[in-house]
Amino acid sequence: MKRVVLTLAISVLSGGLLSSKPAVAQLLPPAEKAARVRITQGPEIESASSYLTIVRWTTNNPGGSDEHFGVVHYGTDLKNLSETAKSHIRLNRGHPDTVFRVRLDALKPKTTYHYKVTSIESNGKSDGEESAINRFTVPGPAR
């Protein structure tokens, strides 16, 4: 009986070693998802120029995949936010909060845009939060 147990143990151990995948083993599984993701600050315009506008907001840490994307739906028509911008950020599991920052390129100078924000995981799954619709005006070209 002891011999059978020993053989079984060796088989399991060696099988585990032979089938191990070190590259995969080094990847952490996704963090636990937050029960509810809430926007705690913003969204607001971090910077705006005729060249580049950056929208920023803060949520509680949404968890899930470390790779996340901030998403901004925007447009000049309040009822038709037809444009989408998204920017990559990486979650810090040790932080209670997450700051999302999204670049909006090639906007029209001196034009008012409406926008709302949300965030998604690397697989495209929504974190479930969404802001109200805000607006901003792109400044004219710098002189």
Next chain:
Amino acid sequence: MQTSTARNVAMVPPQCPTTEAPGPYYQKEFFHNGYIKSLKQLVHFYNTRDVYPFPVTSGHCPAGKTERVDCWPMPEVRNNMDMTVGKLGLTDTEENQIVAFLQTLTDGYTTPYPDINTFTGTCMSGGMASTQGDASQVKAPVPLPACASAVCDVQPTPGPSPIP
């Protein structure tokens, strides 16, 4: 893609004992295209990329601005930019402290260029921290050649649209 570690990131040929400005103002290059010349520039980039953005290519910052100091030209490709960094709000002293930390990652386990790859070049000299080596910079052509669609037309994951 695998990411290399920061281990030994500050190592330079023994003849050229620093990566930092001022002179010798740089001895090695960083990033995929060598655009960054020192650890100080590297940290300053991540700290201020989104503070001093300009719609210009390298070598064409406005008058009064110094490239890699208070002018960062537009990115080659926007879609893969990481926005976790870019405006860290660090002071100059805090940037230097991060550089000092990176310099502690030299483990002394290997000596640089121990064999046929022994460094036989000359150390860079001259230059000033305020210009970050711009005097030797090769200007990017204007306009830039069109970006390959296989690069610039690829949206970042996840995709495709519409995004929920």
